[in-house]
Amino acid sequence: MPSSPVAFTAASPGGTKGSAAGAGSRPKLERAYLELRHPPADGGTGTPGPPLDTIEFQFNPKELTLAKSAKWERKTARGAKTAGPAEFTGPEPSKLTLEMFFDATGAQDSKVVTAVEKLFSCCVPTDRTHDKKAGTPPFVIFHWGGLTGFVGYISQVQAKYTLFTAGGLPIRAVCQVTLEELSAQLPGQNPTSGALAARRVHHVVTGDTLPLLAFREYGDPAAWRDIAEANGIDDPMRLRPGSTLLLPAAEELGT
Template identity: 85%
Template sequence: MSSSPIAFTAAAPAGPTAGGSAAGARPKLERAYLELRHPPPDGGTSTPGPRLDKIEFQFNPKELTLAKSATWERKTARGAKTAGPAEFKGPEPSKLTLEMFFDATALQDHKVVASVEQLFACCVPTDQTHQKKKGTPPFVIFHWGGLTGFVGFVSQVQAKYTLFTAGGLPIRAVCQVTLEELAAGLPGQNPTSGALSARRVHHVVTGDTLPLLAFREYGDPAAWRAIAEANDIDDPMRLTPGRTLLLPAAEELGS
């Protein structure tokens, strides 16, 4: 048993390699991105809704910082000379901190400002929930190749503009983004949550169905529902060739 509740797992190769299929070729470059999901219309924190948008990393992060903590309490009787035993109160939400770097020095356009505003928008309610007077920001999931983060929300965005045009337009920015886990026990999460799970990527070909993929991946065609939920699929028998699917790790199926 690992001493750390946070574990990084090597993901399986996602798609063809950059130099063809030759052995030893460097793997294809995968761009990290933040997937934005619609929150439930009632403003709750249950299973996230359909995809709302995505924020792509212009440059992949150099590092990721994961944090997980637990709450303990000591009750000491009045007049006691020593502290009482520690009592476990429960785990705290996991946090993922990452850096996003944006640069538009080549074109000197508004793309950097637009990207920062898109991140800031993750901290305000979506139009759909605002109209129903139960304002909730979008749910966010970090993806990088076959790695998938927990379902969470953006708790903080700090943007620093570091380069400007002669007219004062920001064309370079460094953003510190903190994602916080919604709650332990959401569907699709393991007991430690917070971990980046390894998920394989499958490119749909003619004849593919979710039960067939589930049998190939897990040995159980009935596990197609896990693939459907991970990819917002309503009809398991109709898949468009060329579509990219995330295949959840086997340990996620029982959660």
């Protein structure tokens, strides 16, 4: 059976890896967020660079819209009265559209404006790539508890301010955000999977070490160097509980 157009992975039905809930207890509320990553140093679309920032949802989304399409071409033979059969020429990038709602009616401060400007900044090149004349926006990954989306970039942000202070400061906004998958299909990969290299995410818990994670993920503790490089880790002996690590695909190890 073919896989889903966009490959989301859920670590567990009740929350993230490492979270524990007793039998019959109420599931922990997980807050959705967008993880921003530096583009790869080589300017490609492979393993994302080190963490750049996060944009947290003030309220979890009510719905997620996924879209997947394909490229088809019809060739008509000379003298034929009808078009020939459609030929598949390749997949289009998957798209994820979601709504982000921000509200500051209580404090009536600039929190809403700051959040919207941060989303807009994802549609322009990062300072690092701009300085190198590469011009690449941040790589973005959607997270919601154990749910992890594809590696992509924000292709569109539409913000609608719906409430203002007496002085004209926006204190409520609804943003439509579209994430587009990066085109990096691996050899032998199911073209409908929507998966990319380095799309798995691990939430660090107390006791985690890079060699231990490498052994669990790849069966080879020596692969800790690949995890460290993918996450820009200088000191592999110090992992902060609660942080997230992007785990490279097995096909990328040693590349």
